[in-house]
Amino acid sequence: MSSREVSLATQLRRAGVLDAARVESQIEQINAITGTYLEDPAHALSYLADPDAGVLQLLRLAESARDSGNLDALVALRGTEGGAKMSVLLGGSLALGDFLVRHPDFVADFGNLPVGEKFADIDVRGLVLRGVGADPNAEVPVATVTGAAGQAAMRVAYRRVLMRVAAEDLFAKVPTAIMHEVGSVLADLAGAALDAGLALARAEYPTHDATRLCIIGMGKCGARELNYVSDVDVIYVAEPAEGHSDEESLKVAGKLANYAARACDSPGIEPALWEVDANLRPEGGDGALVRNVASHRAYYERWAETWEFQALLKARPIAGDIDVGERYVDELAPLIWSAVEREGFVENAQAMRRRVEEHVARGEADRQIKLGPGGLRDVEFTVQLLQLVHGRSDESLRSRNTLGALHALRSRGYVGRVQAATMERSYRQLRVWEHRLQMRKLSRTHLMPATDAGKRVLARASGFATVEYMEEVWHDVRREVRAMHLEMFYRPILPVVARLSADEAALDDDAARARLTAVGFGDATGAQRHIAALTDGVSRRASIQRQLLPAMIGWFAQGADPDAGLLAFRQLSEQLENAQWYLKLLRDSRTAAERLARLLSTSGYVTKALLISAQDITWLDNDDDLAPRDPARLWGEADAILKRSADAEQCITALRGMRRRELARTAAADVLGLLDSVEAAKTVTMVADVLIDGALRIAMDTVTKTKGLEAPPITMAVIAMGRYGGQEMGYNSDADVQFVFDGEGQDAQSFAQQVATELRRLLQTVGSQPGLEIDADLRPEGKNGPLARSLESCREYYGRWSDPWEAQALLRARPCAGDKELCDRFVKAIDPVRYPPELPASALKQMRSLKARMESERLPRGVDPRRHVKLGPGGLSDVEWSVQLLQLQHAHEHPALRTTVTLEALNAAVAEGLVEVNDAEVLGEAWKFATDIRGALALRGVGKRTDVLPNDVRQMKVLADIMNVRMTGSELDEQYTRASRRARLVTERVFFGWTEDDR
Numbered sequence: 001m002s003s004r005e006v007s008l009a010t011q012l013r014r015a016g017v018l019d020a021a022r023v024e025s026q027i028e029q030i031n032a033i034t035g036t037y038l039e040d041p042a043h044a045l046s047y048l049a050d051p052d053a054g055v056l057q058l059l060r061l062a063e064s065a066r067d068s069g070n071l072d073a074l075v076a077l078r079g080t081e082g083g084a085k086m087s088v089l090l091g092g093s094l095a096l097g098d099f100l101v102r103h104p105d106f107v108a109d110f111g112n113l114p115v116g117e118k119f120a121d122i123d124v125r126g127l128v129l130r131g132v133g134a135d136p137n138a139e140v141p142v143a144t145v146t147g148a149a150g151q152a153a154m155r156v157a158y159r160r161v162l163m164r165v166a167a168e169d170l171f172a173k174v175p176t177a178i179m180h181e182v183g184s185v186l187a188d189l190a191g192a193a194l195d196a197g198l199a200l201a202r203a204e205y206p207t208h209d210a211t212r213l214c215i216i217g218m219g220k221c222g223a224r225e226l227n228y229v230s231d232v233d234v235i236y237v238a239e240p241a242e243g244h245s246d247e248e249s250l251k252v253a254g255k256l257a258n259y260a261a262r263a264c265d266s267p268g269i270e271p272a273l274w275e276v277d278a279n280l281r282p283e284g285g286d287g288a289l290v291r292n293v294a295s296h297r298a299y300y301e302r303w304a305e306t307w308e309f310q311a312l313l314k315a316r317p318i319a320g321d322i323d324v325g326e327r328y329v330d331e332l333a334p335l336i337w338s339a340v341e342r343e344g345f346v347e348n349a350q351a352m353r354r355r356v357e358e359h360v361a362r363g364e365a366d367r368q369i370k371l372g373p374g375g376l377r378d379v380e381f382t383v384q385l386l387q388l389v390h391g392r393s394d395e396s397l398r399s400r401n402t403l404g405a406l407h408a409l410r411s412r413g414y415v416g417r418v419q420a421a422t423m424e425r426s427y428r429q430l431r432v433w434e435h436r437l438q439m440r441k442l443s444r445t446h447l448m449p450a451t452d453a454g455k456r457v458l459a460r461a462s463g464f465a466t467v468e469y470m471e472e473v474w475h476d477v478r479r480e481v482r483a484m485h486l487e488m489f490y491r492p493i494l495p496v497v498a499r500l501s502a503d504e505a506a507l508d509d510d511a512a513r514a515r516l517t518a519v520g521f522g523d524a525t526g527a528q529r530h531i532a533a534l535t536d537g538v539s540r541r542a543s544i545q546r547q548l549l550p551a552m553i554g555w556f557a558q559g560a561d562p563d564a565g566l567l568a569f570r571q572l573s574e575q576l577e578n579a580q581w582y583l584k585l586l587r588d589s590r591t592a593a594e595r596l597a598r599l600l601s602t603s604g605y606v607t608k609a610l611l612i613s614a615q616d617i618t619w620l621d622n623d624d625d626l627a628p629r630d631p632a633r634l635w636g637e638a639d640a641i642l643k644r645s646a647d648a649e650q651c652i653t654a655l656r657g658m659r660r661r662e663l664a665r666t667a668a669a670d671v672l673g674l675l676d677s678v679e680a681a682k683t684v685t686m687v688a689d690v691l692i693d694g695a696l697r698i699a700m701d702t703v704t705k706t707k708g709l710e711a712p713p714i715t716m717a718v719i720a721m722g723r724y725g726g727q728e729m730g731y732n733s734d735a736d737v738q739f740v741f742d743g744e745g746q747d748a749q750s751f752a753q754q755v756a757t758e759l760r761r762l763l764q765t766v767g768s769q770p771g772l773e774i775d776a777d778l779r780p781e782g783k784n785g786p787l788a789r790s791l792e793s794c795r796e797y798y799g800r801w802s803d804p805w806e807a808q809a810l811l812r813a814r815p816c817a818g819d820k821e822l823c824d825r826f827v828k829a830i831d832p833v834r835y836p837p838e839l840p841a842s843a844l845k846q847m848r849s850l851k852a853r854m855e856s857e858r859l860p861r862g863v864d865p866r867r868h869v870k871l872g873p874g875g876l877s878d879v880e881w882s883v884q885l886l887q888l889q890h891a892h893e894h895p896a897l898r899t900t901v902t903l904e905a906l907n908a909a910v911a912e913g914l915v916e917v918n919d920a921e922v923l924g925e926a927w928k929f930a931t932d933i934r935g936a937l938a939l940r941g942v943g944k945r946t947d948v949l950p951n952d953v954r955q956m957k958v959l960a961d962i963m964n965v966r967m968t969g970s971e972l973d974e975q976y977t978r979a980s981r982r983a984r985l986v987t988e989r990v991f992f993g994w995t996e997d998d999r
Helices: 003-014 020-034 041-045 051-068 071-075 081-092 094-102 104-112 124-131 147-171 175-204 206-210 246-265 293-302 306-312 322-341 345-358 362-367 376-390 402-411 417-441 452-461 467-489 493-499 502-506 510-519 524-535 540-557 562-575 580-588 590-602 604-612 614-621 631-644 648-671 677-706 747-762 791-800 804-810 820-834 841-857 876-890 902-911 917-940 953-962 969-990
Strands: 211-217 232-240 316-320 715-720 735-742 788-790 814-818
Touching: 003 020, 003 041, 020 041, 020 051, 020 071, 041 051, 041 081, 051 071, 051 081, 051 094, 051 104, 071 104, 081 094, 081 104, 081 147, 081 417, 094 104, 094 147, 094 417, 104 147, 124 147, 124 175, 147 175, 147 246, 147 417, 175 211, 175 232, 175 246, 175 316, 175 417, 206 211, 206 246, 211 246, 211 322, 232 246, 232 293, 232 322, 293 306, 293 322, 306 322, 306 345, 306 376, 316 322, 322 345, 322 376, 345 376, 376 402, 376 417, 376 467, 402 417, 417 452, 417 467, 452 467, 510 524, 510 540, 524 540, 524 562, 540 562, 540 580, 540 590, 562 580, 562 590, 562 604, 562 614, 580 590, 580 614, 590 604, 590 614, 590 648, 590 953, 604 614, 604 648, 604 917, 614 648, 631 648, 631 677, 648 677, 648 917, 677 715, 677 735, 677 747, 677 814, 677 917, 715 747, 715 820, 735 747, 735 791, 735 820, 747 788, 788 791, 791 804, 791 820, 804 820, 804 841, 804 876, 814 820, 841 876, 876 902, 876 917, 876 969, 902 917, 917 953, 917 969, 953 969
Parallel strands: 735 788
Antiparallel strands: 211 232, 211 316, 715 735, 715 814
């Protein structure tokens, strides 16, 4: 073998040839027949999907052209673009190569192809109709080539056009770019074949003029996105011609329809094209083959199932009497776009998709381009469902074509730009793979190849350098499509929008105003102004708002103040106008959208927080994001803030911001029923601890620097008192504290005083960051005593001078910030005071007198005591003083009582047998009830009185909603009255020591 021949073999292998020796031999035979047709065979073959098969097909074609007298036409293609297109066809489609070998006279077609031919320039219908001798310009074309010969002629004409389309498709540098045009021309070609089939049928049935039959293309054919080989789904509709009855029309139409279908799919001289499937017609295979328009409409109005309306989305007249077809489409269009209002429409569509997946053979699921997870059906079902849900009020979405509809969904904001781009790119690639697979043998397949050889041919045919790269893209495409399908097709807000009536979804007419009033908006006209501001225009924001608001209006209406909710939503939306995540979150998450509507229309406190920091809305989609943060995590965050900057104002601003964020998180979770008031109070307390500890560190550092010292001369601690010490803070509570220090020297007291003063300053409200008011009135000597006191001074004061009420106050004392050793020493110092071996009778008498005086003097003027949840009979104070008395009396002997938390102490008293179980249950229930109401009053965010029950039963209903209890306002009022009355009876017995006679 010569070096030149070895070199050619090497070149051939590099070009993708598997059997170089056989291909070399075939090339020599081709050149012998044509006179060196392949001058640079390696270069020519490198573009072929299957070079070995392509050379064999070219050899067969050369022999056929020689034998039929068409060799000159073949030789003329040498070195031309037409010749290159023919070569890629021979290497990409064995079936069309066979067709060309059978009909070598069509080789000349490639010499006549315009350079860069546009599919739209091909007269598809004319070429096929003329193939059977029919005049494409006739009002009713009739074939002159009839019978078996006419059928064969039609199929030859069809494949002659198909050959040109496939050649252009395979020759394209970027096949995904022309995928849409390929699908369109293939659909037109199918319609032309059926038109030619009708022309053949008319030649057989002279009575054809009794009917006006139209063939409606469904599925991919109707959408003009057909495959190379696919069932062509059709529906037949016919109207009688003038002077003929409906019965006569339908009888003739049935014959014409059957004949046209058999012309395409029955055995014959030329192979069948594809199966014509009429099972999408009313009643399926059991229904009449042909119906008139009125019969179709009657069926869809009364009997059609969900999937049938989804199928009608693609309906398009493709052959026969187009006027009748257009009437059919016009008559059924209103039914298509109102079908979404049917009960369970969205859920049924979703269930149907799941059933399709379940019927995919297990061994094929990972290879299914069409039906498997991440395949074409995921894209198509997603787009169609979004169209049907939103298309009734947005006519721009009413496209039959998948990509056209996807573009509309993107431009109108129903699908995000990135999602739409990814979905389109994936869909185009899947369709190209499907086309290449079907083109090879003109077989109906949707499976990625299982063999290495098949994968290699597909990769080369679809423009991939290696099989490995193609498989990587295949896996990426499936993963991305599946993720988007699950996100959008099962998008929770879709069923909600679908259930709205057309009037409810419109939002812009009198019916909408009537609905706004009916569902509870006090100012329907004002609400319409807000809606108009949110939805007017052609921006994506306005488009997304138009799809969100119909559902959200109903959710606002479920809240206490729908008008306030809608106004706040408008303010948020305008504030976040350029934030893509915001509307995407609400569009894609029913949970987030519904929760936001509930919060804005229910809680003024949460609304204010969200308007300050709208980014917090992202929590609403996930329960975990609304859960209280782990204390260690918050302490770590605070520590990082303090270490990151030496600027005191910058640090305290960040710490206040952290507290504001956590208050908003807790309040939102509280309103949404994700945690109860006791858990919320613990979280609010913990966040205050973190803030105060950070503020103490800043204040110590600031005073140290101001005095020019290298280190502080003291250690210092902050002691939480009252409800703060009991980890029972409310959202608007002050922090009751006292400041304790330890240090020597004359300047120690002054230094501690300045630190305490600076800490209080740091925690004042500044701008939008809520402050934390520090109340130090429970310190020794109250307002008359020094703001900060040394540990030794505290020990001496409590040991010698304190009143019994101060020992009671110390029951809630809990170190919350500062030096740990000092905190421990303080607790050790006060334990003998608050847990005395014995409670003197004088101390008990003073406690009872003080409690009675509080009830008569501290209640606000004009307030019904029974409606004051803190100081009123059976309120928080009654329960807490009862528990604290038990602690003062018994904690020395029973260590389990040594806790600052009310319910923990009450439970310990029950466990130690110090209080009856029933009494403890009554006290606990009343305390929890009052805490819930107090929290709800704060979350309502209306007015300053957060301890007084409103007299208005409507406002009581608002509190019930915030508390997530299913009660009317009257029922809530009655239940609290009953609980507090029972608690008061227990308090009178346990705390005051009253008997029945005393009452």
